[in-house]
Amino acid sequence: MSKRVLMKGNEALAEAAIQAGCIHFFGYPITPQTEVAAYMSKRLPKIGGVYLQAESELAASNMLLGAAASGIRAMTSSSSPGISLKTEAISYMAGSDVPALIVNVQRGGPGLGGIQPSQADYFQATRALGHGDFQVLVFAPATVQEIMDLVYLAFDRAEEYRVPAMILADGMLGQMMEPVVIEKPQTSPHEKPWAASGHQNKRRHNIINSLYLQAEELENRVIERYKRYEIIKEKEQRAEEYLMEDAEIAVVAYGATSRIVKAAVKEAREQGVKAGCIRPITLWPYPTDTIAKYVNQVKCFLSVEMSMGQMVEDVRLAVNGAVPVEFYGRTGGVIPEPGEVLAKIMELGR
Amino acid sequence: MSVVFEKPKALCDVDTHYCPGCTHGIVHRLVAEAIDELGVEGRTVGIASVGCSVMSYNYFECDMIQAPHGRAPAVATGVKRAHPDNVVFTYQGDGDLAAIGTAETVHSATRGENITVIFINNAIYGMTGGQMAPTTLPGQVTQTTPYGRDVSYSGNPIRVCEMLSTLDGVALAQRVAVDSVPHIKEARKAIVKAFKNQIDKKGFSIVEVLSTCPTNWGLSPVEAMQWLRDNMIPYYPLGVYKDIGGKQ
Amino acid sequence: MEKLTINREKCKGCGLCVSVCPKKILRLSEDGFNAKGYRAVEVTDIEKCISCAMCATICPDVVIRVERAER
Numbered sequence: 001m002s003k004r005v006l007m008k009g010n011e012a013l014a015e016a017a018i019q020a021g022c023i024h025f026f027g028y029p030i031t032p033q034t035e036v037a038a039y040m041s042k043r044l045p046k047i048g049g050v051y052l053q054a055e056s057e058l059a060a061s062n063m064l065l066g067a068a069a070s071g072i073r074a075m076t077s078s079s080s081p082g083i084s085l086k087t088e089a090i091s092y093m094a095g096s097d098v099p100a101l102i103v104n105v106q107r108g109g110p111g112l113g114g115i116q117p118s119q120a121d122y123f124q125a126t127r128a129l130g131h132g133d134f135q136v137l138v139f140a141p142a143t144v145q146e147i148m149d150l151v152y153l154a155f156d157r158a159e160e161y162r163v164p165a166m167i168l169a170d171g172m173l174g175q176m177m178e179p180v181v182i183e184k185p186q187t188s189p190h191e192k193p194w195a196a197s198g199h200q201n202k203r204r205h206n207i208i209n210s211l212y213l214q215a216e217e218l219e220n221r222v223i224e225r226y227k228r229y230e231i232i233k234e235k236e237q238r239a240e241e242y243l244m245e246d247a248e249i250a251v252v253a254y255g256a257t258s259r260i261v262k263a264a265v266k267e268a269r270e271q272g273v274k275a276g277c278i279r280p281i282t283l284w285p286y287p288t289d290t291i292a293k294y295v296n297q298v299k300c301f302l303s304v305e306m307s308m309g310q311m312v313e314d315v316r317l318a319v320n321g322a323v324p325v326e327f328y329g330r331t332g333g334v335i336p337e338p339g340e341v342l343a344k345i346m347e348l349g350r
Numbered sequence: 351m352s353v354v355f356e357k358p359k360a361l362c363d364v365d366t367h368y369c370p371g372c373t374h375g376i377v378h379r380l381v382a383e384a385i386d387e388l389g390v391e392g393r394t395v396g397i398a399s400v401g402c403s404v405m406s407y408n409y410f411e412c413d414m415i416q417a418p419h420g421r422a423p424a425v426a427t428g429v430k431r432a433h434p435d436n437v438v439f440t441y442q443g444d445g446d447l448a449a450i451g452t453a454e455t456v457h458s459a460t461r462g463e464n465i466t467v468i469f470i471n472n473a474i475y476g477m478t479g480g481q482m483a484p485t486t487l488p489g490q491v492t493q494t495t496p497y498g499r500d501v502s503y504s505g506n507p508i509r510v511c512e513m514l515s516t517l518d519g520v521a522l523a524q525r526v527a528v529d530s531v532p533h534i535k536e537a538r539k540a541i542v543k544a545f546k547n548q549i550d551k552k553g554f555s556i557v558e559v560l561s562t563c564p565t566n567w568g569l570s571p572v573e574a575m576q577w578l579r580d581n582m583i584p585y586y587p588l589g590v591y592k593d594i595g596g597k598q
Numbered sequence: 599m600e601k602l603t604i605n606r607e608k609c610k611g612c613g614l615c616v617s618v619c620p621k622k623i624l625r626l627s628e629d630g631f632n633a634k635g636y637r638a639v640e641v642t643d644i645e646k647c648i649s650c651a652m653c654a655t656i657c658p659d660v661v662i663r664v665e666r667a668e669r
Binding site (some may be wrong): 351352353354355356357361366368369370371372374375376379414528530531534551564570571572575590 | 601608610611612613614617618634636639649652654655656657658659660662663664665666667668
């Protein structure tokens with residue numbers, strides 16, 4: 001059974017989580033993600049779930065830690081300043097192999113920043129969602145439909161690999177309304193024999209823990225996790241390629257920005273410059289293989305972001321010096337116009 | 351021969367890392383005795399906090415989750431909301447519960463979160479080597495109050511049970527001590543009640559246990575018990591601060 | 599069967615049991631240490647033990663198991 005409805009990105013995100021079997025949500029209000037919480041607070045009590053408004057983002061993410069450690073699908077959502085507070089529990093979840101979903105509907109920063117769309121939390125999402133050696137899966141939808149699809153995927157992969165997962169959206173996607181087809185997810189929640197929800201006198205106790213005082217033991221735990229990360233890097237890279245077959249300039253953009261870039265790429269082609277777009281769908285693992293595939297074809301890459309240049313570093317790592325990597329971005333909540341991006345492409349195409 | 355006293359089943363048969371004479375061991379045992387008495391080990395989930403008791407996850411036979419510093423009540427809330435039939439308890443020290451985790455403590459209490467909180471108040475940060483805690487007594491010398499806690503400079507201690515007893519969501523707020531055999535027996539009763547309240551869905555129950563830290567107090571275990579009696583009990587009077595009894 | 603079973607190797611020699619024994623029949627070993635390096639508790643005169651379990655109640659390390667003779 002599938003139906004087509006018009007939904008806001010934030011609402012689609014919430015509905016997707018419910019469809020995926022996540023009926024426990026722990027949140028704290030913050031613009032521009034508040035519709036997620038509002039939607040959950042309306043729906044979850046009616047279907048036997050729990051919407052709980054915590055006293056802080058710290059508490060919300062630790063409630064998520066508890067719920068997820070007890071073996072259920074659960075999530076929290078926030079926006080940039082709130083995510084900074086959630087990093088504490090995210091690090092603990094990563095360190096104790098607890099899968100959970102965290103949503104960041106990004107706004108401008110640093111500090112309290114602003115409430116307009118931004119992509120300035122890329123470094124945080126892919127490099128620094130808390131202290132210690134770890135990664136989380138990061139998915140970057142570009143349409144409201146894709147928000148739904150990636151929520152399903154994020155829950156499934158988080159459980160498969162026992163790592164936290166993040167949907168990295170932005171205020172533009174969260175607020176935008178588009179038609180979506182609501183379909184049931186293809187996969188069901190994974191078995192969780194490790195969960196702490198009472199041993200029912202049938203097994204020894206399960207311990208969810210991230211403390212290892214013996215350095216070698218901690219190192220071994222981290223190494224085991226990094227072996228999983230290698231499998232993830234091999235199997236889970238996702239990217240969309242748009243007009244790349246004969247492209248001479250590869251414009252790399254994710255999320256809402258990619259929609260602007262695609263318009264600019266199309267216009268550039270009409271003006272005689274063979275541009276294409278690579279849109280990372282996973283930001284970690286970064287689709288390095290897709291980028292690397294084009295280093296012998298294009299004369300340069302251009303990373304376009306709503307930031308001062310963060311993802312561009314991953315593009316450079318993938319390109320590894322083979323061709324120049326340029327950057328164009330706006331920040332603070334300013335959304336780049338297609339014309340600005342076009343001008344940059346045309347400048348490089350000359 | 352009949353058995354008068356033996357290790358409770360819910361307590362793991364392992365050596366703990368606690369210092370000689372540390373009363374954590376007594377309180378662990380009382381918690382395990384309560385779990386045994388109520389027959390709930392199979393559905394109990396314990397939340398270990400940060401501090402000396404962090405490794406309590408190795409000492410209870412029930413499922414255990416180790417929480418970030420101060421967040422045990424939030425983690426417990428997550429477990430309890432996901433699995434209302436679980437019996438969920440936190441085991442927290444004074445730094446964890448009354449400093450870094452004050453917001454989580456107060457809000458889980460006022461929500462009436464149906465959990466059991468075991469709060470160890472030994473007036474010091476033990477794990478990090480004896481710094482001032484939120485419950486360090488006025489005048490008490492610690493590593494970070496080397497001239498004694500001057501309340502005009504370092505602020506006043508927090509009386510947790512008194513504070514929480516003002517909140518509507520609290521079913522039980524009781525302060526006990528483990529400095530003597532009679533007090534230990536009282537403590538045991540309070541802990542059983544705090545678990546029983548949860549099973550009866552009465553709401554948030556906290557048992558504050560006045561405890562010793564011989565190592566960081568610089569006293570022998572026996573002297574530490576006397577110091578608790580002479581100094582802590584007068585400032586933190588024992589007793590029931592709130593008990594909704596049979597009321598729902 | 600002894601009324602007190604002392605797990606000498608678990609003992610940390612804190613002496614709390616010694617301080618509460620009403621019959622004063624417990625002491626910390628004066629001739630040797632357990633494997634942990636502590637002077638473990640020992641009984642001087644088990645005949646005087648009344649199985650009150652005060653020692654076990656205050657012991658932080660569950661060192662002592664207490665039994666009582668059936669009447």
